[in-house]
Amino acid sequence: MxxxxxxxxxxxxxxxxxxxxxxxxxxxxxKVAPAIPPESSFIMDFNGFTNPADTNANREIGSYHNWGFSYVNVVSWNAVLTAGLAVPVAAFRESFNHEGVFHPDENNWTWSYNLTSNNSVYEAELTGKILGDSIKWEMRITRDNVYSDFLWFHGKSAIDQSGGYWILMDNPLASTAMLKITWNKYTSNLADIRYTNIVPGNADNGSYIFYGITTGDYDRFYEIYKHGVSNLTDIEWNAQTRIGRVKDQQHFGDNLWKCWDNNLMDTSCQ
Incomplete structure (x- = not known):
């Protein structure tokens, strides 16, 4: 040649x-970064349930037992979750303020940033990897001189953002699976989310709180299941009128609905 x-x-x-x-x-x-699952996939809405201050005007002339019992059950879960999930919740919320960077060697996307929670500074790294019709997510958090790259939560979501799950660890010291979050988004207005206790060996393992937005006269609901006593509390209400009802076999002694009116006062169920 x-x-x-x-x-x-x-x-x-x-x-x-x-x-x-x-x-x-x-x-x-x-390449376009996959969409991070919506905030509602991770953070349950506890703000929609009416504030007890709304009962002040009529406190002397009526009973708020049915609504009050419901409120206490919801707030109890909220208090536990607020204390235990402060850092991962802050890290997840902050991710929406940053752009993902593609890494061809790992074939994944990374969102890296700093955040402040409880007066401490953390480094967060969220990674997302497309696997067929789903996305695998991992959140690692570092606190200087305390722990490094702790996998605080991970999960999967559908590419079309119709649903998915998260697994949260207790804390960097225990490193024990604590909570499973499952979520669904049916339409732009209809969705649900469930928090389930998955702590190994815990007496309340299997307990859950389930919140959803649906259709009908009662368009909001909570289901609260206590595994230790095998008891389910059903709570339903209308977001606009505030009219609602609750059912709890253990507390009320029967499996019938107990209702409240638009002033949150006890009333007969129609």
């Missing part, structure tokens, strides 16, 4: 490899 032909083939091969390289770089730069 002549030197001319060899040189021509070499030039052709070099051009081809350069084109492939440039094409690969272009594809990486044009």
């Amino acid at each position: 002549s030197r001319y032909k060899i040189a021509s083939l070499s030039a052709l091969l070099f051009s081809f490899l350069l084109l492939v390289s440039l094409t690969g770089c272009k594809k990486d730069s044009e």
Whole structure:
């Protein structure tokens, strides 16, 4: 083969490899980061249930037992979760303020940033990897001189954001699975989310609180199950009128609905 032909083939091969390289770089730069699951996939709405201050005006002329019992059950879960999930919740919320960066070597996306929670500074790294029709998520958190790259929660979500789950660890010292969050988004207005206790060996393992937005006269609900006593509390109410009802076999001694009116006062169920 002549030197001319060899040189021509070499030039052709070099051009081809350069084109492939440039094409690969272009594809990486044009990749679009997967959407982080909505905040409602991680954080249950406890704000929609009416504030007890709303009962002050009529406190002397009526009973608020049915609504009050419901409120106490919801607030109890909220208090425990607020204390135990402060850092992971803050880390998840902050992720929406940052852009994901693609890493071709790992074939995943990373959101890296700092945040402050409970007067302490943390480094957070959320990674997302597309696996078919779902996305695998991992959140690692570092606190200087305390712990590094602690996998605080992980999970999967559908690419179309119709649902998924999260697994949360207790804390960096215990490193024990604490909570499973399962969520569904049916439409832009209809969704639900469930927190389930999954602490190994815990007496309340299997207990859960389930919240949803649905249709009908009662368009909001909570289900609160206490595994230790095998008891379910059903709570339903209307977000606009505030009219609601509760059912709890253990507390009320029967499996009938107990209702409250738009002033949160006890009333007969219709």
